[in-house]
Amino acid sequence: MSLTVQDVIRVLPRSSGPEGSTVDGLITGNLNQKVQGVAVSFTASHETIEKAAQLGANLFITHEGVFYEHHGSRAEKELKNPVILRKKEQIKSHQMILYRYHDGPHQAVPDIITHGLLQALDWDTYQYSHLKYACLVTLPEPLSVQQIVQHLKDRLDLPYVRFAGDSEQKCSEIALTAGYRGGSNIALPLFTEQRIDLLIAGEGPEWETPEYVQDAVNQGSPQSQILIGHAASEEPGMKAVAQQIRDHFPDLPVYFIPTSQVLKVL
Template identity: 40%
Template sequence: MTTVRDVVQNLETLLPWPNGEVETVDTLLFGNMDDSIRGVAMTFVASYEALRDAVAEGCNLIISHEGLFYQHMGNCGTLHEDPVARKKLEYIVQNNVAVYRLHDRPHRTRPDCIVQGLAKKLGWTDLIVGSHTASFDAPIVQLPSITLGHLALQVKMAFQLAWVRVVGDPQLTCRRAGLLPGYRGGGSTAIPYLREAGLDVVIVGEGPEWETVEYVRDAAAMGYAKAMIVVGHQQSEEAGMELIADNLRALLAPIPVRFIPLQPVFHFL
């Protein structure tokens, strides 16, 4: 019999970071550690649609990178009387599924598994030539010379997106790139990374639009070779969770491990 505890221990083997050293959101949100597992579903966020897909696939353990109830810390919190949160909670309870939050461990393992998944998705794994010294995993990617406009097109194709947001001159020649998945696109992380690592362009998930975005706008206007491509939080981190699912699958066989992708959350009309 494979239990939730067995799955968590395998995740700790795959992603070696001592959980007890600092505060973490990684924990079992629903279910019990000794629950028997029939199938595992890995996803960027356990949305209502992802939960339904997991149940339909016969999975009774869902591993979610982001929080279920629309905030980073905690669980339902003040939303316990909200009809949307309540219906989601009822669905989890009624279908007797366990839900485990897996956010910090992938990021704090070196190399960062979410960064590695993003690099793999872009086809850049073998182009990583070094790392910028920072508190987070900050790879330096050496690209064949390419204009920012053509690079944006490649990124769109890799993620099968109809759009990405770009700051900078589309004709800029890009040779050195950085990767900042998730919410690392803010000024305190991205600006030193761009400057100190000598990057031409940084690919980010998201960040405050008045920080790095405005820095790159000013840098481009002054003639500096700086640019930014914003792909969205989900798109930048989903591939990392898929990579973890692929690695976990071999350890848990014959228990099925499925990755549940999500449709892009935004519609552009």
């Protein structure tokens, strides 16, 4: 069966925002082009684009922006940056069709990206509930922050995480937030209204929630935050997107391409 880009894209949950408010959509190519194979990744980096081309995929679905910012609105002079120009040439040489898929999975109910993280941690067998920007999980028995850190490293294959709070604190009520949702506007209501012990987030401003939990610890009310990294928190959800496409089109080659660890600790 011959499939077009439109055929593939229409099976994915769409953004529910007002017209023109979403960053989702085609970056290169057109909806009527034939699809030979699909690559899905957290980001369309030089490395992941090359891998997609090697696998024979010509439709690349990326969660994050291609040219290093969220809204895809760089000024024309910025697009003449030599790194950007070489990347555009790479995309053109491989005749890669790029589709940004960010808002749709986050606005699905439940959030596909957050639920993917829950499943990757093997916590979907526990009591949990989804809020708009977080997933609340109750562990069957309390674990220390240190034990939870080790679980995160093992399940997500992480070389390191960052944390603020008390590493010996026993936690049973946990909130998961994927991506850039570790800031105080999301975190503080989770701590105060949902009474969580621990927030596991991708990333967030270092001077907001980490400072809050450190003050809480120093006041004798232990609370903690673990930052696992933006990509690490969202890759499981994009892997779920790849599986969704695979389920709809079992004869179409569909590949999930993980990203390498960009930020390293020296």
